[in-house]
Amino acid sequence: MNNHDNRISFLGGGNMAQCLLRGLIAAGHPPNQLTASDPVSACRKAIDSLGANAVASNQGAVDAGDVLVLAVKPQVLRQVLAEVRTAKDKLIVSICAGAPVAAIAKATSADQPIIRSMPNTPALLRAGITALYANANANATQRRLADGILSAVGKTVWVEDEALLDAVTAVSGSGPAYFFHLMEAMTEAGERLGLTADLAATLTAETALGAALMARQGTEAPAVLRRKVTSPGGTTESALRVMDAWRVKPALLEAVAAASRRSRELAEEFAQA
Ligand SMILES: NC(=O)c1ccc[n+]([C@@H]2O[C@H](COP(=O)([O-])OP(=O)(O)OC[C@H]3O[C@@H](n4cnc5c(N)ncnc54)[C@H](OP(=O)(O)O)[C@@H]3O)[C@@H](O)[C@H]2O)c1
CATH class of the missing domain: 1.10.3730.10 (ProC C-terminal domain-like)
Structure with a gap:
């Protein structure tokens, strides 16, 4: 699907964010619509070199995006969620392993559209497979949007029961x-x-x-x-x-x-x- 009108922000600009950025840009997404925040200057340099916007503050990324992709390690996710709390109307797409939708909603808003996904490491070569699960607040357009983001690095599949993401994690x-x-x-x-x-x-x-x-x-x-x-x-x-x-x-x-x-x-x- 064509996501090109959407401003997509990544919180955490490491391996997965950079590989998604490369995939989106290769798929024709305008780089100036893409932002990523990261405290590490080497990561920001790498993001800049792709043509995307690199920022040091998560708030900067939250403000710049209609869609917020959580791409930090699970251990810093709580801290990052506190910073996206104000973005109540924005779609959150999480690629963080082991972070349930209910916990993300609890840290943000009960009305938050949230899509939880589980990519795998061949995404680095755009040969990944990602399973996605959407909560009831996410509408069809938002599902297509998330699908379009993860499709930039491989195939996508959807599960309608979040518990199945444990099986997906174990298999793919x-x-x-x-x-x-x-x-x-x-x-x-x-x-x-x-x-x-x-x-x-x-x-x-x-x-x-x-x-x-x-x-x-x-x-x-x-x-x-x-x-x-x-x-x-x-x-x-x-x-x-x-x-x-x-x-x-x-x-x-x-x-x-x-x-x-x-x-x-x-x-x-x-x-x-
Ligand atoms: N790699 C995979 O194949 C794969 C597959 C499935 C799911 N995932 C999930 O994807 C997520 C990201 O993985 P990754 O491999 O891309 O990790 P990564 O390369 O470590 O990227 C995370 C980046 O976030 C930065 N960061 C740390 N604290 C931050 C903060 N408060 N705000 C913003 N950025 C912060 C990190 O900086 P520092 O280096 O200074 O900490 C790092 O540059 C993880 O949750 C993982 O579970 C990854």
């Missing part, structure tokens, strides 16, 4: 780390079998990308794709038999469930603080 938020873990192991295995570290890493990364592209087509489920590359008595079957014996799938099921539980706990801790 933390998910890149699971794949990196698998890739570390595959690269190390390749090295043990005599490949150079570079070659093993290239083979692993390209294989991960190729497998992801096949799975993303969605024409066949991963289980079908897996069976298709597993000939009876072949090499893949030997490997998968070892994975079954070591209970890799049950371990992954338990790992993702643990991440979801931790996400819920962090949200509860934030709400109670």
